[in-house]
Amino acid sequence: MEKISKARIKWIRSLQQKKVREQEGVFVVEGEKMVLEGLASKLHTLVALLVHKDEVAIIPQEFRDVALSADTTEMEQLSGLKTPNKLLAVFKRPSLQSTYSSFELALDSVQDPGNMGTILRLADWFGINRIVCSKETVDCYNPKVVQASMGAIFRIQVVYTDLLGYLPDAKRPVYGALLNGENYRTVSYKPDGILLMGNEGNGISEQLIPLITQAVTIPRFGAAESLNVATATAILLAEVRKDD
Amino acid sequence: MEKISKARIKWIRSLQQKKVREQEGVFVVEGEKMVLEGLASKLHTLVALLVHKDEVAIIPQEFRDVALSADTTEMEQLSGLKTPNKLLAVFKRPSLQSTYSSFELALDSVQDPGNMGTILRLADWFGINRIVCSKETVDCYNPKVVQASMGAIFRIQVVYTDLLGYLPDAKRPVYGALLNGENYRTVSYKPDGILLMGNEGNGISEQLIPLITQAVTIPRFGAAESLNVATATAILLAEVRKDD
Numbered sequence: 001m002e003k004i005s006k007a008r009i010k011w012i013r014s015l016q017q018k019k020v021r022e023q024e025g026v027f028v029v030e031g032e033k034m035v036l037e038g039l040a041s042k043l044h045t046l047v048a049l050l051v052h053k054d055e056v057a058i059i060p061q062e063f064r065d066v067a068l069s070a071d072t073t074e075m076e077q078l079s080g081l082k083t084p085n086k087l088l089a090v091f092k093r094p095s096l097q098s099t100y101s102s103f104e105l106a107l108d109s110v111q112d113p114g115n116m117g118t119i120l121r122l123a124d125w126f127g128i129n130r131i132v133c134s135k136e137t138v139d140c141y142n143p144k145v146v147q148a149s150m151g152a153i154f155r156i157q158v159v160y161t162d163l164l165g166y167l168p169d170a171k172r173p174v175y176g177a178l179l180n181g182e183n184y185r186t187v188s189y190k191p192d193g194i195l196l197m198g199n200e201g202n203g204i205s206e207q208l209i210p211l212i213t214q215a216v217t218i219p220r221f222g223a224a225e226s227l228n229v230a231t232a233t234a235i236l237l238a239e240v241r242k243d244d
Numbered sequence: 245m246e247k248i249s250k251a252r253i254k255w256i257r258s259l260q261q262k263k264v265r266e267q268e269g270v271f272v273v274e275g276e277k278m279v280l281e282g283l284a285s286k287l288h289t290l291v292a293l294l295v296h297k298d299e300v301a302i303i304p305q306e307f308r309d310v311a312l313s314a315d316t317t318e319m320e321q322l323s324g325l326k327t328p329n330k331l332l333a334v335f336k337r338p339s340l341q342s343t344y345s346s347f348e349l350a351l352d353s354v355q356d357p358g359n360m361g362t363i364l365r366l367a368d369w370f371g372i373n374r375i376v377c378s379k380e381t382v383d384c385y386n387p388k389v390v391q392a393s394m395g396a397i398f399r400i401q402v403v404y405t406d407l408l409g410y411l412p413d414a415k416r417p418v419y420g421a422l423l424n425g426e427n428y429r430t431v432s433y434k435p436d437g438i439l440l441m442g443n444e445g446n447g448i449s450e451q452l453i454p455l456i457t458q459a460v461t462i463p464r465f466g467a468a469e470s471l472n473v474a475t476a477t478a479i480l481l482a483e484v485r486k487d488d
Contacts (some may be wrong), residue, residue, distance in 0.1 A: 047340075060339030121468050121470075122468075122475055124467055124468035125466050126466060127466035128466070150468070151469075167384060190330075198270075206367060221488060222371035224366075224368035225394060227365070227367075228474075230474075230475065231475065234471075238479040239482075
């Protein structure tokens with residue numbers, strides 16, 4: 001197994017910056033459980049695989065040729081964590097494929113990393129395999145969200161694009177969560193539909209509203225001003241999947 | 245309006261400690277919006293009301309006799325926040341009333357304050373007026389949860405008790421969220437039912453399981469290991485309310 005070079009260390013360290021990760025179109029995963037799950041899933045192309053020189057045995061045989069070994073000091077330099085792990089991997093982010101037509105989720109400016117993590121786990125539970133996010137949506141390839149996703153990030157393609165262009169081009173039913181729509185339980189959800197959820201405070205942006213083909217609403221029985229976006233997504237996805 | 249005394253300042257400051265708040269059976273609310281909401285709701289008995297001496301006009305007429313005024317230095321001493329507010333109130337916590345028979349939520353050792361806040365807002369949305377918590381459940385009268393509840397704390401009685409004694413005494417249907425129960429959509433929920441939700445990692449404790457009269461399960465369609473407890477509560481409460 002080759003040893004990691006100084007240049008490679010420098011490059012991986014630079015990925016601790018959001019801007020660099022985005023420019024390079026990659027994301028970083030740390031820790032044995034998560035890295036092995038990422039390697040197994042094959043949803044994302046592997047860009048780099050680093051292993052502590054004394055732990056080479058934990059890497060599956062098929063990846064030993066591409067892995068690079070590092071000593072304790074080098075692992076510390078590479079890691080974004082206080083206590084560096086035995087394994088670190090860099091994967092390529094997925095790109096938007098236009099042939100996709102299963103039911104999917106679209107997020108318009110969801111801001112809170114905690115909500116993003118919850119929505120990822122939800123999508124994973126309900127077998128939603130793709131989430132299309134507006135460019136203003138929180139970065140789900142942020143290391144904290146990646147680690148909090150409990151592996152969902154390796155089973156769901158999350159892509160960032162301009163929803164204003166994407167939604168009309170998709171030519172698919174768009175179900176938008178609004179306050180004045182039809183009761184979500186009486187709507188029939190098409191298998192190629194897109195469920196559009198809005199920002200925590202402002203809901204779905206005004207310019208996207210005309211692109212909604214069916215507004216859906218969760219009726220309120222009490223006095224709360226609003227439902228949390230992850231909570232509303234949970235209720236709607238459970239309904240979409242009811243007959244499956 | 246009377247001025248606050250040194251002894252009263254000392255007592256309110258002591259409520260910044262969880263143990264003292266619990267012993268005294270009270271909770272503290274800060275800020276104009278929240279305090280006025282608490283005064284208006286009348287769900288909790290007012291124990292003390294403090295106002296900055298220059299802001300007396302914001303207190304509703306009926307509460308002016310009981311309010312105490314404080315100067316800027318005193319408000320700073322009273323407040324648990326970095327920037328003290330114009331208003332601070334101390335309310336009594338509700339106690340468990342045995343005559344209650346509307347549909348309610350029971351929480352067994354839910355630990356995360358964020359989950360507790362989300363569940364409070366959810367209960368508020370779905371018109372659930374009482375939550376009965378095991379003594380190990382996170383304190384929802386913690387100042388952070390109170391502020392994050394967006395007023396739900398003033399519309400929902402949250403009581404802490406021993407569920408092992410409470411559930412059998414209630415003689416009501418107990419719907420427990422488990423992994424091997426009946427599909428939650430085929431269950432018929434009685435109006436006096438209790439929905440029991442368990443701890444984030446361990447679910448419902450073993451000794452409570454025999455007290456469940458109907459186990460309910462949200463089917464999984466993907467690969468996620470679990471659903472977040474607040475998310476699962478959302479899906480189940482939406483179902484309970486479907487025919488209302």
